[in-house]
Amino acid sequence: xxxxxxxxxxxxxxxxxxxxxxxxxxxxxxxxxxxxxxxxxxxxxxxxxxxxxxxxxxxxxxxxxxxxxxxxxxxxxxxxxxxxxxxxxxxxxxxxxxxxxxxxxxxxxxxxxxxxxxxxxxxxxxxxxxxxxxxxxxxxxxxxxxxxxxxxxxxxxxxxxxxxxxxxxxxxxxxxxxxxxxxxxxxxxxxxxxxxxxxxxxxxxxxxxxxxxxxxxxxxxxxxxxxxxxxxxxxxxxxxxxxxxxxxxxxxxxxxxxxxxxxxxxxxxxxxxxxxxxxxxxxxxxxxxxxxxxxxxxxxxxxxxxxxxxxxxxxxxxxxxxxxxxxxxxxxxxxxxxxxxxxxxxxxxxxxxxxxxxxxxxxxxxxxxxxxxxxxxxxxxxxxxxxxxxxxxxxxxxxxxxxxxxxxxxxxxxxxxxxxxxxxxxxxxxxxxxxxxxxxxxxxxxxxxxxxxxxxxxxxxxxxxxxxxx
Amino acid sequence: xxxxxxxxxxxxxxxxxxxxxxxxxxxxxxxxxxxxxxxxxxxxxxxxxxxxxxxxxxxxxxxxxxxxxxxxxxxxxxxxxxxxxxxxxxxxxxxxxxxxxxxxxxxxxxxxxxxxxxxxxxxxxxxxxxxxxxxxxxxxxxxxxxxxxxxxxxxxxxxxxxxxxxxxxxxxxxxxxxxxxxxxxxxxxxxxxxxxxxxxxx
Numbered sequence: 001x002x003x004x005x006x007x008x009x010x011x012x013x014x015x016x017x018x019x020x021x022x023x024x025x026x027x028x029x030x031x032x033x034x035x036x037x038x039x040x041x042x043x044x045x046x047x048x049x050x051x052x053x054x055x056x057x058x059x060x061x062x063x064x065x066x067x068x069x070x071x072x073x074x075x076x077x078x079x080x081x082x083x084x085x086x087x088x089x090x091x092x093x094x095x096x097x098x099x100x101x102x103x104x105x106x107x108x109x110x111x112x113x114x115x116x117x118x119x120x121x122x123x124x125x126x127x128x129x130x131x132x133x134x135x136x137x138x139x140x141x142x143x144x145x146x147x148x149x150x151x152x153x154x155x156x157x158x159x160x161x162x163x164x165x166x167x168x169x170x171x172x173x174x175x176x177x178x179x180x181x182x183x184x185x186x187x188x189x190x191x192x193x194x195x196x197x198x199x200x201x202x203x204x205x206x207x208x209x210x211x212x213x214x215x216x217x218x219x220x221x222x223x224x225x226x227x228x229x230x231x232x233x234x235x236x237x238x239x240x241x242x243x244x245x246x247x248x249x250x251x252x253x254x255x256x257x258x259x260x261x262x263x264x265x266x267x268x269x270x271x272x273x274x275x276x277x278x279x280x281x282x283x284x285x286x287x288x289x290x291x292x293x294x295x296x297x298x299x300x301x302x303x304x305x306x307x308x309x310x311x312x313x314x315x316x317x318x319x320x321x322x323x324x325x326x327x328x329x330x331x332x333x334x335x336x337x338x339x340x341x342x343x344x345x346x347x348x349x350x351x352x353x354x355x356x357x358x359x360x361x362x363x364x365x366x367x368x369x370x371x372x373x374x375x376x377x378x379x380x381x382x383x384x385x386x387x388x389x390x391x392x393x394x395x396x397x398x399x400x401x402x403x404x405x406x407x408x409x410x411x412x413x414x415x416x417x418x419x420x421x422x423x424x425x426x427x428x429x430x431x432x433x434x435x436x437x438x439x440x441x442x443x444x445x446x447x448x449x450x451x452x453x454x455x456x457x458x459x460x461x462x463x464x465x466x467x468x469x470x
Numbered sequence: 471x472x473x474x475x476x477x478x479x480x481x482x483x484x485x486x487x488x489x490x491x492x493x494x495x496x497x498x499x500x501x502x503x504x505x506x507x508x509x510x511x512x513x514x515x516x517x518x519x520x521x522x523x524x525x526x527x528x529x530x531x532x533x534x535x536x537x538x539x540x541x542x543x544x545x546x547x548x549x550x551x552x553x554x555x556x557x558x559x560x561x562x563x564x565x566x567x568x569x570x571x572x573x574x575x576x577x578x579x580x581x582x583x584x585x586x587x588x589x590x591x592x593x594x595x596x597x598x599x600x601x602x603x604x605x606x607x608x609x610x611x612x613x614x615x616x617x618x619x620x621x622x623x624x625x626x627x628x629x630x631x632x633x634x635x636x637x638x639x640x641x642x643x644x645x646x647x648x649x650x651x652x653x654x655x656x657x658x659x660x661x662x663x664x665x666x667x668x669x670x671x672x
Contacts, residue, residue: 070636124636132640139647146658153659157613160651161604164617167644168597168624175631176581189581 005076006067017112038092045085079465118236128174155216169200218287227327246466262302268295273402282340318373322366329359349414358438367403373448478511486599495540532649596623614652
């Protein structure tokens with residue numbers, strides 16, 4: 001029996017998504033089907049033998065790497081499987097929390113379609129066509145972003161507009177880059193191609209000044225949906241971007257390009273950090289801190305010659321855990337409080353101590369607090385940034401402080417006493433089912449912080465898919 | 471007909487200008503249909519007719535989807551606009567056309583020497599006008615029309631660079647997806663507005 005990797009990780013999840021859509025009224029059943037499929041695909045990708053042969057008793061399944069489709073190929077090689085395992089694993093994680101109040105029913109099927117589209121984007125040949133598959137994922141994401149009554153249309157339209165404009169830039173840049181190979185290094189076309197490509201990625205990654213949709217969408221959307229989309233789409237785009245560095249020598253050998261990427265990254269960290277620190281809305285603050293994280297990703301790419309790409313890949317799993325916990329706790333708190341304005345959540349730390357601690361520590365983990373997941377990677381990045389230039393290092397550090405400041409403001413508000421609590425300092429209004437995921441995730445965050453190499457080594461092996469970048 | 475591309479180019483300029491200036495969905499839908507027809511003629515310069523027609527059919531399907539949704543929407547009743555608004559939008563459109571006429575020959579020589587100048591001009595005018603339109607309004611149907619026009623402009627130029635069945639298929643998905651997402655946002659916005667309107671009338 002013969003299968004192919006695209007059938008397993010692209011076609012099959014689409015079928016599961018269709019089943020989940022058909023069963024959308026049966027919430028528990030569709031939750032089980034979707035999360036089982038996502039985790040199953042993640043495990044299969046993680047434990048797939050290198051010869052791509054599966055033996056199930058007497059049955060032997062040969063798995064090919066390519067699938068012909070409309071005259072072109074979709075190829076998912078063995079080297080990229082750890083990343084596919086990671087994307088399906090994180091999708092499964094978010095699917096587990098899709099039963100939270102307020103999560104759109106369509107989220108289950110749509111998240112699977114998005115992950116399948118993004119997986120196809122990583123394998124389509126020529127790789128430039130990935131831009132269209134990423135655009136498809138963006139289009140599919142709109143119904144869960146703009147759920148009825150949320151009032152998020154303006155932000156969503158801006159998101160849709162900027163992402164759509166990015167796609168032609170990438171396709172044109174790709175066409176230009178095919179001709180660049182034979183040009184002399186002094187040709188102006190090389191710089192022009194890099195600018196067009198950079199514009200495309202800047203639009204995709206919501207780099208300043210194309211960032212305005214992120215806080216808008218973040219403020220209005222459901223935290224579970226937002227945290228998933230703001231994680232999965234930029235992460236895949238960043239990995240897709242490695243293709244360009246891998247294929248075009250002039251990009252990976254140009255110190256100017258890396259310097260520009262570093263500068264933009266630092267600008268994003270400072271800009272996002274400062275804006276996060278002054279936010280009064282918890283979901284809006286999440287949007288701004290996503291911009292900080294994009295800045296860190298760009299900083300890591302800018303430090304590629306000093307091992308930055310490994311840090312970039314190592315950031316993905318810890319970011320996923322942080323975002324998930326952040327989204328989960330925000331969703332729970334929003335359900336309890338109604339509003340996530342800073343003034344509205346005063347004293348909630350005493351009523352919902354574990355959820356509040358989860359929210360605080362999720363933010364601290366993303367910010368890079370010692371002992372938590374992001375710390376070892378962020379400290380390495382910041383140290384290397386200082387080596388590259390003191391200004392860059394100091395500015396990155398200042399930007400990082402923004403989220404710390406916001407978290408301290410949040411903590412002060414959460415712990416502020418209110419009248420009825422004069423006689424009793426703590427209440428425990430949470431149910432075990434509500435805080436157990438928080439505790440488990442906090443344990444995971446600490447474990448990742450203590451043993452970063454053990455948990456993230458699989459991610460760095462993805463670089464074998466990009467031979468020129470190792 | 472040797473003059474057909476020239477006529478198509480003129481239609482593109484006029485349709486893009488109409489879409490920029492007017493905000494009545496009937497006029498916009500008619501202009502969008504004409505724009506797709508003209509874009510099809512320009513794509514036909516690079517692609518065989520049996521492939522190029524995919525763009526026309528997709529475009530008309532997207533237009534129909536948007537137009538029928540507008541037809542059913544209560545909130546899309548056309549309102550009279552101040553003449554100065556129309557004038558300034560028209561002026562902005564003329565400036566875009568002028569800019570494209572200045573920039574396009576340089577772009578033709580430096581970047582796309584193998585592509586017909588008229589194709590570059592037509593594509594860039596569509597892209598430029600739609601970007602201008604995108605920046606000037608936040609009505610879902612106008613945003614979607616401008617995004618569809620932007621993609622059409624890109625497709626006109628890209629068709630002269632590459633012919634791929636997969637790319638054509640994916641662009642069809644993106645165009646129709648965009649139209650459907652537009653419909654979703656229009657209906658969604660209408661559902662949100664309805665109770666408010668009722669509340670205000672009470």
